[in-house]
Amino acid sequence: MKKVLIYLGITTAVNILIVIISRLSPDFSEWYAVSIYPLFVSFWGRINGIFCFAVVEILLYLLIAAAITGLVFLIIRLIKSKGRRKRTLVCAGLALSCAVSTLVLMFQAGGGINYQRQPFSYHSGLETRMYSPEDLRAVIVEVISELELLVPLINTCEDGSFILDKSTFNRVSRNAMQQLGELYPVLDTYYPNPKPIIFSRQIISPLMIGGVFSPFTLEALYNRDMPDSSIPFTALHELSHLSGFMREDEANFIAFLACRESGDVGFRYSGYMNALSSLIGRYDGDDLFELFMTIPEQVRLQYSIESDYWWSFYSAPGGAAIAAISTAVNDTYLIMQGQEDGVKSYGRVVDLLIADYLARNY
Numbered sequence: 001m002k003k004v005l006i007y008l009g010i011t012t013a014v015n016i017l018i019v020i021i022s023r024l025s026p027d028f029s030e031w032y033a034v035s036i037y038p039l040f041v042s043f044w045g046r047i048n049g050i051f052c053f054a055v056v057e058i059l060l061y062l063l064i065a066a067a068i069t070g071l072v073f074l075i076i077r078l079i080k081s082k083g084r085r086k087r088t089l090v091c092a093g094l095a096l097s098c099a100v101s102t103l104v105l106m107f108q109a110g111g112g113i114n115y116q117r118q119p120f121s122y123h124s125g126l127e128t129r130m131y132s133p134e135d136l137r138a139v140i141v142e143v144i145s146e147l148e149l150l151v152p153l154i155n156t157c158e159d160g161s162f163i164l165d166k167s168t169f170n171r172v173s174r175n176a177m178q179q180l181g182e183l184y185p186v187l188d189t190y191y192p193n194p195k196p197i198i199f200s201r202q203i204i205s206p207l208m209i210g211g212v213f214s215p216f217t218l219e220a221l222y223n224r225d226m227p228d229s230s231i232p233f234t235a236l237h238e239l240s241h242l243s244g245f246m247r248e249d250e251a252n253f254i255a256f257l258a259c260r261e262s263g264d265v266g267f268r269y270s271g272y273m274n275a276l277s278s279l280i281g282r283y284d285g286d287d288l289f290e291l292f293m294t295i296p297e298q299v300r301l302q303y304s305i306e307s308d309y310w311w312s313f314y315s316a317p318g319g320a321a322i323a324a325i326s327t328a329v330n331d332t333y334l335i336m337q338g339q340e341d342g343v344k345s346y347g348r349v350v351d352l353l354i355a356d357y358l359a360r361n362y
Contacts, residue, residue, distance in 0.1 A: 001091075001094075004094050004095075004098060005094070007098060008094065008097055008098050008101055011098070011101040011102060011104075011105055012101050014105060015101060015104050015105055015108060018108045018112070018113060019108075022112075022113045022115075022116040023116055023338070026116055026117060026118055029113050029114065029115075029116035029117040029118075030117045030118045032113050032114075032117075033113070033114050033117040033244045034186065034244070037109075037113070037114060037244055038189050038190075038244070040109060040110060040218060041189055041190050041218055041242065041244075042189070042190050044110075044217070044218050045190055045192050045218040045219075045242065046190060046192070048192070048217045048218060048219055049192030049193060049219075052193075052195070053195065053198065054195045054196070054197055054198065054214075054217075054219055054221050055217045055219060056214035056216055056217040056219055056221070057197060057198055057199075057221070059216075059217070070092075074088070074092050103216070106215070106216050107215050107216065109215075110214075110215030110216055110218055111213065111215030111241065111246050112215065112246075112337070114244050114245065114246045115246045115247065115337040115338055115339070116338060117244070117245075119247065119250060120186075120245050120247075120250040120253065120254060120352075121250075121352065121355070123184060123186040124184060125359075126352060126355040126356060126359060127355055128351040128352060128354075128355050129351075129355075131351070131354045131358075133283070133284075133285055135354050135357070135358065136279065136282060136283055136350070136354060137283065137285060137291070138357065138361075139279055139353055139354050139357045140276065140279045140280065140283060140291060141291075142357065143272050143275055143276045143279060144276065144291075144294055144295055144296075146268070146272050147269070147272050147273065147276065147295070147296055147299050148296050150265060150268055150269045150272065151269075151296045151298045151299065153265045154265055154266060154269050154298075155266070156298065159301075160298055160301050161227070161228075161229075161301065161302060161305050162227070162228050162229045162266070162269065162298075162302055163228055164228035164229075164231055164232065164266050164270075165266055168264075169231075169232070169235075170193040170194070172232075172262060172264045172266075172267055173191075173193065173194050173232070173235050173236060173239065173267075174191045174192075174193065175262070176236060176258040176259065176261065176262035176264070176267060177191045177236065177239050177240075177243065177258050178191060179258075179261055179262070179263075180254070180257055180258045180261055181243075183257075183261065186243075186244075187243045187254065189242075189243055189244070191239055191242065191243075192218075192219070192220070192242075194220040194221070194222055194235035194236075194238060194239060195219055195220065195221050195222070196221070196222060196223075196224035197212070197221050197222065197223055197224060200223045200224045200225040200226070201225040204223045204225075205223060205225055205226065205309075205310075205313050206313045206316070206319065206322050206323075207322060207323070207326040208310060208313065208314070208323045208326055208327070209223060209326065210222065210223050210226055210230055210234045211223060211234040211235065211237060211238045212238065213238045213241035213242060218242060219242075220235060220238035220239045220241065220242050221238060222234045222235045222238060226306075226309060226310075227302070227305050227306050227309055228266075229269070229270055229273055229302050229305075229306060230270065230274070230306060231270065232259060232264075232266060232267040232270035232271070233255050233256070233259055233267075233270040233271050233273070233274040234255075236254070236255035236258045236259060236267075236271075237251045237252060237254075237255040238251075239255075239258075240254035240255050240258070246337070247339060248334065248339065248348075249347070249348035249349045249351070249352060250349075250352070252274075252278070252349035252352075253349050253352040253353065253356075255271065255274075256271045256272075256274065256275050256349070256353065257356075258271070259271020259272070260272070273299060273302065273303075275349075275353055276295070276299070277303070278347055278349050278350050278353070279350055279353065280292065281347065282347065282350045
């Protein structure tokens with residue numbers, strides 16, 4: 001009992017200390033992100049990268065099974081040990097507290113501290129500020145032009161929907177991030193293969209989730225059931241988290257850059273499609289409809305396919321409630337990590353896209 005209390009006290013104190021120091025000192029968080037965190041990626045990321053399946057997914061199912069089994073045994077023990085119920089409950093509470101404290105510590109080491117590091121704009125030299133509607137429109141026009149060039153080159157089904165080349169997916173994903181690391185040294189790290197989530201359609205899609213980064217196993221996971229057009233961008237978004245950038249707008253921007261610079265038609269298409277979706281969502285000019293109609297027909301078809309896919313889960317019985325709970329949990333989580341606008345932080349990628357456009361053209 002004494003050793004358990006000592007362990008719980010130490011891990012709890014370390015967790016609190018990490019939170020305080022990282023929130024008060026971005027320099028400490030930056031030092032950790034570039035000096036200590038890469039060691040975890042190189043070691044733990046490589047070990048888990050050996051497996052073709054998502055290690056964290058299997059561990060989660062085992063944890064759920066263990067929790068249920070433990071609860072059953074606890075109930076049985078409480079029934080049998082009438083005179084020692086209080087001690088039994090205390091021991092169970094301490095065991096649970098130690099487990100939670102350990103998981104929090106693993107989370108901090110695997111990504112939590114990185115939320116407080118210097119932003120990617122600090123490393124890239126991009127300056128984000130208030131932009132004019134003309135600046136936003138110019139970026140939209142450029143992205144549409146790029147998609148016009150890509151559409152004739154992509155693989156499609158008979159219905160016109162995009163087909164991703166799965167045979168080269170892992171190699172292109174790793175190479176895309178590695179090549180971007182040559183342009184931005186802060187991204188130069190070890191990148192494992194992104195991994196498909198086994199029960200994507202049964203669990204992840206109803207939650208309206210496209211991808212997940214596991215700070216516990218340092219794995220980048222994606223929803224393998226969603227339309228192919230979303231998979232490359234999503235996989236690189238999660239690999240961007242693995243590179244040490246946890247803020248959602250930055251991960252979106254890094255994923256876009258990796259797609260753009262990948263040299264792969266399918267990845268470029270996915271990157272530009274996702275960028276255009278964010279950009280159009282921000283634009284409120286009088287010519288919005290006319291601008292939207294200049295988007296290639298195949299791209300508009302693909303947007304419709306994506307929308308229909310997610311709507312099939314949202315409109316299912318209880319789907320809206322599940323989606324609302326999932327969004328609320330994610331929103332709360334992001335706010336707790338210092339992203340004050342929660343899930344809206346994903347949309348801040350527009351500021352970075354405009355900054356990148358102006359840096360390249362002026």
